[in-house]
Amino acid sequence: MESISSPSGTTINRSLEWFGDLGSFSWKVICAAFSRPFELREIFRQFDEIGSKSFPLVALAGAAIGTVLALESRSSLVRFGAKSMLPAAIVYSIIHEMGPIVTGLVVAGRVGAGIGAELGSMKVTEQIDAIEASAVDPYKLLVFTRVLACIVVLPLLTLVTDFCGVFAGWVAVALTDSISLHRFMDKGFSGVTFSDFLAPTFRTCAFGLIIGMVACFQGMRTRGGTAGVGRSATSSVVLASLFVILADVILVKLILIFFP
């Protein structure tokens, strides 16, 4: 049997400790969420910080995946004589999988690093202690506002990724085969139902929860000066991205069960 003092035992211990601390942290955030004041001004500031400022990045990422999907899928579909399926393949791939996961990963990178570094820096310079000493709950002011903003903003950013992906996919297809936008959309969305669109888009709320919670948690437990801030920023991105991918696997399975 593996001893808990062995290197792998220590890793397991640390992992369990991390999850335990995350659970306790989450409970504090939940308690903070239901007490007054509701920090509306800070929530709207975070919508802008996390949402508006991620807009160009997710739009660009969406356009890139749309273009790549069009170019890659075209050669395969031509080989099997199914070129007419190209619009549907692009639209379905983007709406179902590529849009949500790319948005999740891009936001995990940009916002995860930002939150981890910002809260980490506040922690090591005692600004979070100063907030607490001022009789203000930092879990409400700093954490809940960011987590809520991530949850609300992720589906909206996914719509942006989807739109830019589909549009760039049309541009890429139109450059080689002359096809109007109207016809591309008609063919692309012909087999797409509302549930095809709804469940994948709203699963990004779970990605938002993961990104916000993990990044805030890593930021708030920062130790060790500026080096610690760097470690928090890096670990926020790595862990948030990892958990987004894991959550995607689980949620895709659940969506296939409940929306077959």
Next chain:
Amino acid sequence: MKPSIAEADLDSNQIDRVAGEPILVLRDVNKSFGAQHVLEGISLTVIRGETLTVLGRSGTGKSVLLKLIIGLENMDSGSICIQGQEIACLALKEMNRLRIKMGFLFQQAALYDSLTVEQNVAFPLERHTKMSASERSTRVKELLSSVGMEQDLKKLPSDISGGMQKRVGLARALALQPEILLLDEPTAGLDPITSGEIDNLVLKLQKEHALTSIVVTQDLQSAKTIADRVALLDKGHVVTQGSFKELAESNDEFVREFFHRDS
């Protein structure tokens, strides 16, 4: 009319305005971080209106002591009573009510770096008072003027010097008209002239606001200037307490070494 803190807080403030009574009592307080015992059996009493200076070498737990008092750290055992309330028994809401009555100046000032000087001082007022924007602005200007920083309202903390940050931190600590002021190394990292200015400022503000203060420092000159009473800490214990003069004349080897290390 001078804007005041929330009515609920004023009521409880008025109850305790009796001179000579202990406002803060620490009994047998212990605190460890892992295997490291930082504070062992600390007992101190602070009388309303006095300035207690806690002296000691680096790493003796002076700053931890202040953080225990304001509830930023939890003690392992012992008792801390502030205005008759045992803080270990308080829920977060009650602790926050008590925190409003305390002002805390952090060692590095801990100003919010995304907010201007004015916004930093206004922060506690926005949170805990029902002041209008104009009342708040007037109060912030008064506070900044009392610490000589009225010219730098719109500057960010990164645009002002360490001494100026301490002044702004002091103004923020005084924003809610606290009864107890906790100062963590107010003169650390400052040149002797600026240290002297900060000491004089602290003295002036203590007199103006009739504050009870606990000042943690390693600066003997600062302690001599502002302390009514001095407690000397070493290895997590209170070695001795008394007036600065009494300690300076002590025959105890450690106290002598601490007070006369240059001679």
